[in-house]
Amino acid sequence: MANQDVNLNRLAVFVALVDAGSFTAAAQRLDTTKSRVSQHLAALEKELGASLLVRSTRRMALTSAGAQFHADSVHILEQAHAAIARVGVQSAIPSGLLRITAAGDYGAAVVAPALTSFLRRYPQLKVDLVATDRVTDLIAEHFDLSIRVGWLRDSGLRAVRLTSFRQCLVASPAYLAEHGTPKRLDDLPRQRWIELSVLRSPLRWTFSAPDGKQRSVRVQSGVQANSALSVHAFVLAGAGMSVLPDYLVQGDVRAGRLVVLLPRHRLPDGGIFAVYPERQPSAKVRAFIEHMREFIAQAD
Structure with a gap:
């Protein structure tokens, strides 16, 4: 036998x-x-x-x-x-389906446009973009790649830093006309705050002064939302002020729809990371990571 x-x-x-x-x-x-x-x-x-x-x-x-x-x-x-x-x-050769997940705001503002130009370069590819603010399980949910925003938690995944972003304290001109423009950090607790509830500490922010000294400020929530896009919409509508990433608000600031407050006091910069589960990433993953770098560099 x-x-x-x-x-x-x-x-x-x-x-x-x-x-x-x-x-x-x-x-x-x-x-x-x-x-x-x-x-x-x-x-x-x-x-x-x-x-x-x-x-x-x-x-x-x-x-x-x-x-x-x-x-x-x-x-x-x-x-x-x-x-x-x-x-x-x-x-x-990049081929097949590229299944990618990204933070809701960054997925809409940056990843979707980047994927559009990527598909022009590789028309044989197909793309499935899942925009969500929850941390996805790349292996269990069969994602090739994740574009994550902020600060990475320790994991067994591989990560490549693509760029960084600045956190901006912003409000609409209409809100400031009604409630006044804060001149000092001490003014912030008296303002209405739009809280991004998915953050670990959505109502405590640590600012760095021009002299390098750091100070934490606790603010009061007037409205809370579970996505940066929703917070952005509330701020634009004049419901309150909040901290949002520069890639989401820079167009509004240039157009005068939003105002950056206390610009001399900085919040910690965050990172944009490409995260993938494979030790040897596929051609489509390698190609999109490189394309994202080019896309971001051109935008800057």
């Missing part, structure tokens, strides 16, 4: 032996010794529980089982080589 745990490497030795016609020629082809080829054949016959070759001092011949097994082995090795070649092509 055949052993189910057959060493598949021995198939290649067996095929090379049959094709070469002798143990000496097979050993030369495989860059090994005659004794090693003989050992592989003996082990293969033992694993299969069948004789594959009949040997004499001058010649060798396939048994009926050996002839069938040789044909099957050639087919198996051809399939293996084809599979390896397909993986090689896939590792060199």
